[in-house]
Amino acid sequence: MPLILDGNRVRDEIKSECRPRVERVLAHAGRPPGLSVVLVGDNPASQVYVRSKTKTAGELGIYNETITPPASITTEELLALVNELNNRPEVDGILVQLPLPKHIDEQRILLAVSPEKDVDGFHPCNVGRLATGRPGPRSCTPAGIIELLKRYEIPIAGKQAVVVGRSDIVGKPMSFLLLHENATVTICHSKTRDLPAVCRTADILVAAIGRPAMVTADFIRPGAVVVDVGINRITNRAEAERIFDPSRLADFDKRGTLLVGDVNPVDMAHISSAYTPVPGGVGPLTIAMLMKNTIESAERRTGLC
Numbered sequence: 001m002p003l004i005l006d007g008n009r010v011r012d013e014i015k016s017e018c019r020p021r022v023e024r025v026l027a028h029a030g031r032p033p034g035l036s037v038v039l040v041g042d043n044p045a046s047q048v049y050v051r052s053k054t055k056t057a058g059e060l061g062i063y064n065e066t067i068t069p070p071a072s073i074t075t076e077e078l079l080a081l082v083n084e085l086n087n088r089p090e091v092d093g094i095l096v097q098l099p100l101p102k103h104i105d106e107q108r109i110l111l112a113v114s115p116e117k118d119v120d121g122f123h124p125c126n127v128g129r130l131a132t133g134r135p136g137p138r139s140c141t142p143a144g145i146i147e148l149l150k151r152y153e154i155p156i157a158g159k160q161a162v163v164v165g166r167s168d169i170v171g172k173p174m175s176f177l178l179l180h181e182n183a184t185v186t187i188c189h190s191k192t193r194d195l196p197a198v199c200r201t202a203d204i205l206v207a208a209i210g211r212p213a214m215v216t217a218d219f220i221r222p223g224a225v226v227v228d229v230g231i232n233r234i235t236n237r238a239e240a241e242r243i244f245d246p247s248r249l250a251d252f253d254k255r256g257t258l259l260v261g262d263v264n265p266v267d268m269a270h271i272s273s274a275y276t277p278v279p280g281g282v283g284p285l286t287i288a289m290l291m292k293n294t295i296e297s298a299e300r301r302t303g304l305c
């Protein structure tokens with residue numbers, strides 16, 4: 001039986017390690033760590049993500065606020081808001097929830113966030129710190145995956161790692177983090193030739209593609225560790241029948257929808273030696289790492305480290 005890498009368990013561990021660090025900042029600086037979230041417009045998915053982030057921050061005693069400018073805000077107005085947050089001493093972390101409305105220059109906004117408050121790790125300064133192995137905030141999802149692998153004592157050094165996806169948020173930072181852990185890393189994308197053959201070389205296969213169950217048995221080397229980053233919602237029964245074990249179809253019929261990753265769940269469970277389930281694998285770690293980044297920023301800014 002493969003090992004199921006339980007993201008909820010690791011998330012709870014990370015959260016319980018955060019609590020005393022919040023107390024320490026409070027005792028030292030007379031204020032808790034502070035996180036400011038900017039949520040532009042009324043995208044329902046973004047609203048759900050932001051609520052989960054601020055709820056977790058609240059549970060940990062992190063001061064948090066959500067600023068909700070209307071979708072009609074201009075790039076200049078949003079830049080002014082980010083600048084104001086950069087200058088507020090009690091704000092240690094600034095998170096601009098993506099995606100932003102199309103008329104806003106997203107790159108200019110992300111560049112305007114002070115690198116020392118960039119708890120998403122998206123600022124080019126922090127990407128440079130990551131690339132060169134210097135300390136700094138790391139992109140939350142890949143950093144959470146490294147935590148998960150380490151806490152399950154999955155060896156990384158010397159292993160062949162294949163990352164499918166080269167986004168700035170997941171694929172690229174994931175590849176750097178695995179490289180810093182001394183894996184031999186191959187990065188794949190939509191132009192990679194014979195993707196299944198490349199993936200079959202992996203001891204550790206990370207799928208961050210955004211295509212439901214695209215990675216099937218022919219991509220997975222027997223005994224590989226498979227990390228499925230994808231979160232895709234299936235609403236079509238024929239697709240559910242193609243992807244899931246018949247025992248899951250009752251769930252689909254009840255809810256009219258199921259979540260699936262980028263890896264076929266049945267194949268992954270049969271062929272891998274360890275894998276992250278969807279949901280309950282990688283997903284829970286992202287918010288926990290955001291909290292960790294916010295606390296680390298507060299520790300740095302208040303002179304605790």
Ligand code: NAP
Pocket residue numbers: 141164165166167168169170171188189190191192195208209210211229230231232282283284286
């Ligand atoms: P993204 O920005 O759309 O990037 C997708 C990557 O997959 C791109 O590099 C793309 O290649 C590659 N790709 C697309 N189709 C491919 C194909 N047929 N063969 C090989 N490569 C292909 O997505 P993302 O933001 O990295 O997210 C990826 C997935 O992770 C999504 O399902 C997202 O919902 C999920 N996600 C989960 C979390 C979490 O907390 N669990 C966090 C972030 C994202 P090109 O560069 O060549 O286009």
